[in-house]
Amino acid sequence: MYDIIIIGAGPGGYVAAERAGKMGKSVLIVEKDQLGGVCLNRGCIPTKTLLNSGKLYKQAKNSAPYGVHAGNVSFNWEEAMSWKNEVVKTQRNGVSFLMNENKVEVLKGFAELLEGKKVSVNGKIYEGDSIIISTGSAPFIPSVPGADGANVLTSDEILDLEKLPESLAVIGGGVIGMEFASLFSNLGIKVDVVEMMEEILPMMDKGHARVMRREMKGINFHLSSQLLKIDGKKLTYLSSGKEESLEADLVLMAVGRRSNTQGLEETGLDIHKGKIVVNEKMETNLPGIYAVGDVTGLSMLAHSASRMGEVAVNCICGVQDRMRYNAVPWAVYTSPEAAGCGLTESDAAAVGRKVKTASVLMKHNGRFLAEHGKSAAGTCKVVVDAETDILLGVHLLGGISSELVAGAAAMIESELRVNEIKQIIFPHPSLSEVIRDAVWAIV
Amino acid sequence: MAEQILMPKLGNSVEECLITEWLKNEGDTIAVGDIICTVETDKAAVDVEASAAGVILKILYPEGEEVPVLNPIVIVGKQGEDIGNLIVTMEKNVDTLVPHDASNETKSVPSVVTPGPGDVLFETEPAPVSMGTKSESGFSSPRARNLASAEGVDLSVLSGTGPSGRIIERDVLSLSSVNAPASAAAIEKMLSSGGIRPAVGSGIGGRVLSSDIISTPVSSNVTLDAETKEIPVKGVRKIISDLMLKSLTTSAQLTLNSSANAENLLKLRKRLKNSSDTLGLKRISVNDLVMFAVVRTLKDYPELNAHFLGDKIIQYGNVNLGIAVDTERGLMVPVVKNVENLSLKEFADGNRAVYDRISSNTILPDELTGATFTVTNLGGLGIESFTPVLNIPEVAILGVNNIQLKPVKKDGEVVFESFIGLSLTFNHQALDGAPGARFLQSLSRNIKDIDLLIAL
Numbered sequence: 001m002y003d004i005i006i007i008g009a010g011p012g013g014y015v016a017a018e019r020a021g022k023m024g025k026s027v028l029i030v031e032k033d034q035l036g037g038v039c040l041n042r043g044c045i046p047t048k049t050l051l052n053s054g055k056l057y058k059q060a061k062n063s064a065p066y067g068v069h070a071g072n073v074s075f076n077w078e079e080a081m082s083w084k085n086e087v088v089k090t091q092r093n094g095v096s097f098l099m100n101e102n103k104v105e106v107l108k109g110f111a112e113l114l115e116g117k118k119v120s121v122n123g124k125i126y127e128g129d130s131i132i133i134s135t136g137s138a139p140f141i142p143s144v145p146g147a148d149g150a151n152v153l154t155s156d157e158i159l160d161l162e163k164l165p166e167s168l169a170v171i172g173g174g175v176i177g178m179e180f181a182s183l184f185s186n187l188g189i190k191v192d193v194v195e196m197m198e199e200i201l202p203m204m205d206k207g208h209a210r211v212m213r214r215e216m217k218g219i220n221f222h223l224s225s226q227l228l229k230i231d232g233k234k235l236t237y238l239s240s241g242k243e244e245s246l247e248a249d250l251v252l253m254a255v256g257r258r259s260n261t262q263g264l265e266e267t268g269l270d271i272h273k274g275k276i277v278v279n280e281k282m283e284t285n286l287p288g289i290y291a292v293g294d295v296t297g298l299s300m301l302a303h304s305a306s307r308m309g310e311v312a313v314n315c316i317c318g319v320q321d322r323m324r325y326n327a328v329p330w331a332v333y334t335s336p337e338a339a340g341c342g343l344t345e346s347d348a349a350a351v352g353r354k355v356k357t358a359s360v361l362m363k364h365n366g367r368f369l370a371e372h373g374k375s376a377a378g379t380c381k382v383v384v385d386a387e388t389d390i391l392l393g394v395h396l397l398g399g400i401s402s403e404l405v406a407g408a409a410a411m412i413e414s415e416l417r418v419n420e421i422k423q424i425i426f427p428h429p430s431l432s433e434v435i436r437d438a439v440w441a442i443v
Numbered sequence: 444m445a446e447q448i449l450m451p452k453l454g455n456s457v458e459e460c461l462i463t464e465w466l467k468n469e470g471d472t473i474a475v476g477d478i479i480c481t482v483e484t485d486k487a488a489v490d491v492e493a494s495a496a497g498v499i500l501k502i503l504y505p506e507g508e509e510v511p512v513l514n515p516i517v518i519v520g521k522q523g524e525d526i527g528n529l530i531v532t533m534e535k536n537v538d539t540l541v542p543h544d545a546s547n548e549t550k551s552v553p554s555v556v557t558p559g560p561g562d563v564l565f566e567t568e569p570a571p572v573s574m575g576t577k578s579e580s581g582f583s584s585p586r587a588r589n590l591a592s593a594e595g596v597d598l599s600v601l602s603g604t605g606p607s608g609r610i611i612e613r614d615v616l617s618l619s620s621v622n623a624p625a626s627a628a629a630i631e632k633m634l635s636s637g638g639i640r641p642a643v644g645s646g647i648g649g650r651v652l653s654s655d656i657i658s659t660p661v662s663s664n665v666t667l668d669a670e671t672k673e674i675p676v677k678g679v680r681k682i683i684s685d686l687m688l689k690s691l692t693t694s695a696q697l698t699l700n701s702s703a704n705a706e707n708l709l710k711l712r713k714r715l716k717n718s719s720d721t722l723g724l725k726r727i728s729v730n731d732l733v734m735f736a737v738v739r740t741l742k743d744y745p746e747l748n749a750h751f752l753g754d755k756i757i758q759y760g761n762v763n764l765g766i767a768v769d770t771e772r773g774l775m776v777p778v779v780k781n782v783e784n785l786s787l788k789e790f791a792d793g794n795r796a797v798y799d800r801i802s803s804n805t806i807l808p809d810e811l812t813g814a815t816f817t818v819t820n821l822g823g824l825g826i827e828s829f830t831p832v833l834n835i836p837e838v839a840i841l842g843v844n845n846i847q848l849k850p851v852k853k854d855g856e857v858v859f860e861s862f863i864g865l866s867l868t869f870n871h872q873a874l875d876g877a878p879g880a881r882f883l884q885s886l887s888r889n890i891k892d893i894d895l896l897i898a899l
Contacts, residue, residue, distance in 0.1 A: 280645075
C-alpha cells in the first residue's frame with residue numbers, strides 16, 4: 001500500500017513524486033517508457049538543444065558586423081544530435097537521482113487503472129491512498145490520405161532523424177511546428193508551413209505573429225490552408241477555395257497533440273472529448289484520484305504540468321493550494337524568439353474586457369541594440385485593465401524573450417498595477433527593461 | 444516631571460476597555476477633569492477624565508485599541524519634555540502590550556506559525572504568539588470570544604497578548620487577517636465597492652484578488668438631493684446593535700400580549716400626586732407602579748426571574764430589575780438591585796436616583812449589569828403592543844404599552860374602563876407559554892388590585 005501512486009513520469013508525474021517524497025509520503029511512480037516523459041526525451045529538452053545549435057550556426061554566419069569573422073562555418077547534424085542525446089541522457093539521470101533522493105519507488109511498465117485505487121503493472125497489483133494520473137499526450141495524426149507515408153514524421157521521429165532533408169513541409173503553425181520550421185530554416189533548408197488558421201501561433205499577439213513571419217525569411221507560409229492529401233513528395237492543400245500543391249522531401253505533422261486517455265475509458269473517470277476533467281485542485285470525479293498535465297488538456301505545457309502535480313500533492317497532504325491559469329507564461333524558441341504571459345488584446349476583446357496597451361521597440365534597448373543590431377525585430381507590448389490599471393498581459397518578440405516572462409508572471413499573479421510596477425527596479429542594461437518602458441508608456 | 448494618566452477601572456468585572464475616540468491630541472494642553480477620550484466595555488461607553496494637567500506628550504494607544512485597566516494611556520507633562528526614558532521603563536513594565544506611536548498606522552502583529560508541512564504564513568515582531576500552545580491564563584476577553592465565534596477562529600490554538608496572556612480582540616483579528624493577504628487592487632475594490640472580503644482568495648498563497656471580491660454594495664444606492672448624513676456605528680450604538688442581533692439569533696423568543704385593568708392604578712396615581720409634600724410620594728409615576736407590581740409578581744414566579752445559560756437555567760431569589768431608559772446616547776438599561784421587598788416609596792426613590800445618574804452621565808458600568816428581569820415602557824409614546832427584545836441571558840422582558848379604554852360588563856351594563864397593555868417576551872428555550880401566560884395573568888391581577896398590593 002502506497003500513499004500515492006503516480007502513473008507517468010513526465011514533468012507532471014516526476015515533479016509530483018519529488019514533492020510528495022520530500023513531504024514524507026510513500027510514492028510509487030510507474031513509467032512505460034523513459035523517466036522525464038515527452039518533455040525531457042522528445043520535447044522541450046531535445047528541441048531547445050538542437051535549436052541552440054541552429055542559432056549558433058546562424059549567428060556565426062552573421063557575426064561580421066560585430067567584428068567576428070568566422071570562416072568556413074559548417075553545421076554537423078550528427079554532432080548536434082550527439083550533443084542533444086548527451087543532454088537528454090544527463091537530464092534523465094538527474095530525474096532518476098531525484099527519485100532516489102526522495103525515496104520514490106520507480107516501476108517500469110504500463111499501469112492499468114483498476115477499481116478501488118489499484119493499478120496493475122506487469123501482472124502485479126498495487127494499491128494507493130491516492131492516485132495521480134499524469135499520462136501526458138502524443139502527437140495527433142489526422143486522417144488525411146498519405147499521412148501514414150514513410151516520409152511523414154511527427155516530432156517524436158524527427159528528433160531521431162539521421163540525415164537532413166533537402167526540403168521540409170511543416171503541417172501546423174503552432175509552437176512545435178514553428179520551432180522545427182525555424183530550426184531547419186536556420187540550417188539553410190527550404191521550409192514550407194501549411195496552417196489552417198489565419199495566423200500562426202494562436203497564443204501570440206496578432207501583430208507580433210505577423211512580424212515573426214516577416215522575420216523568418218527562409219520560410220514560405222501558407223495560411224488559411226487545409227491539407228488535403230500527401231502523395232510521396234507532393235502535398236495538396238486547399239487555399240482560398242483553390243487547390244494548391246507544393247513539394248517537400250520530408251513532412252512534419254504537427255497539428256496538435258491528443259491526451260493519453262487510452263485504457264482509462266472504462267474506469268468511471270469523467271472524460272470529456274478525450275481529456276480527463278479536473279477541478280482547480282486537480283481532483284477528478286473519482287475520490288482520491290487526481291489528474292495533471294497534458295492528459296487534462298488544460299494548459300498543455302510542461303511547467304503547467306509540474307505546477308498541477310504540486311497542487312495535487314499539496315491537496316493530498318492537506319496543504320491549501322489550487323491551480324491558476326491566468327498567468328501561465330509560454331515561450332517559442334524560434335528565430336526570433338517569442339514569449340508571453342496573460343491576456344492578449346484579442347483575448348480581452350473576446351470577453352468584452354476593456355484594456356489599454358502600450359508597445360516599445362526592443363531596438364531602443366541598449367543591450368538589444370548592442371547584441372542584435374539596428375534592424376533586428378523586437379517588441380514588448382503590455383496589456384492593462386482600462387479601469388483598474390491592473391497588468392493583464394505581457395507579450396514579447398525578439399531577443400531572449402523567454403527569460404523575461406517569469407517576471408511578468410509574478411507581476412500578473414500579484415495583480416500589480418501600473419503605478420506599482422513603476423516602483424520595481426529592473427537591472428540595466430538588460431532586455432527586461434523593455435517591460436518597464438512599456439508600462440511607463442501606458443497612458 | 445511627566446505624569447501618566449491610567450485607564451480607569453470601571454467596575455469589579457472590567458479588565459480592559461477599548462478606546463473608541465480620542466478627544467484630545469498630542470500637543471493639546473489639558474486640565475484635571477478634562478475629558479480626554481471615550482472608552483467602552485462590553486456594557487457601557489464612558490468618558491475618561493484627565494487625572495493630571497499639562498501638555499499631552501504622548502498618546503500611547505490609538506483608537507480601536509483594547510487596553511487593560513490601570514495601564515497608562517497618556518503621558519502628560521511640560522512642552523518639549525524628554526520622555527524617552529519613561530517609555531522604556533513602561534515597555535519593561537507593561538508585560539505584553541507594546542505602546543504605539545499614535546501616528547504609526549501599522550499594528551504590531553503577533554507572529555503565527557501554522558502546524559503542518561513547515562508552512563509559515565506570516566511573521567512580524569514583537570509579541571510572541573505561537574499556535575498549538577494554550578494561553579497561560581486559559582481565558583479570553585468577551586470581545587475576543589465574540590469575534591472568534593463570528594470569524595470561525597478556534598481560540599484554543601491562540602496565546603494572547605493581553606494581560607497575563609489573556610486572548611484579546613486584536614489577537615483574533617491578527618489571525619483572521621494573516622490567513623488571507625489581499626492584493627492592493629483587491630483592497631481598493633473592497634473599499635470602493637463595499638464588496639465582501641472572503642476568508643481565502645484564489646491568488647498565490649490564498650491571496651485575495653480583486654476577482655474574488657463579490658461586489659454587493661452594502662452602501663446605499665439612494666441618491667437624494669437633500670444632504671445625507673453618515674453616522675459611524677460605534678460606542679453605545681454598536682453595543683446595542685451587537686446585543687440585539689445576538690439576542691434575536693440565539694434564543695427562541697415570542698411575545699404574549701395582554702392588558703390589565705388600570706382603574707385602581709390610575710386612582711392611586713392621582714391620590715399620590717395630590718398627597719402632601721412631606722410624604723415624598725408625589726413623583727411616583729404610572730411606570731413606578733407597574734414595575735412595582737412586576738417585582739412583587741416575580742417573587743411568586745421564579746421561572747420568569749431567571750437566566751438561560753444554554754446548559755442550565757439559574758433562577759434568582761432576589762429581583763434585580765432592569766429599567767429601559769431612552770437617553771440621547773441611545774437605549775440604556777440601568778439596574779435597581781434587590782428590590783423585591785422594598786416599599787413602593789423606597790422602590791420609586793431608588794428608580795429616581797438611577798434616572799438622575801443616567802441624565803448626569805454618572806452611571807457606573809456595574810449599575811448597567813446584573814438584571815434578572817427587564818421592563819421597557821413605550822406606553823407614553825402611544826404604543827399599543829410590541830415585541831420587546833430579550834436582554835439575554837434573561838429569560839423574560841415586559842413591554843408596557845399605553846392605556847386604552849376597553850368595554851367591560853359591570854352590573855348588567857357595558858361601561859368603558861382603562862386598561863394598560865402588557866407585552867411579555869420570553870425565551871421558549873427556558874420556559875413555555877403556559878407559565879408565561881400565568882405570570883402575565885397574575886401580573887394583571889396585581890395591577891388591577893395595586894392598591895391592595897402595596898399593603899403586602
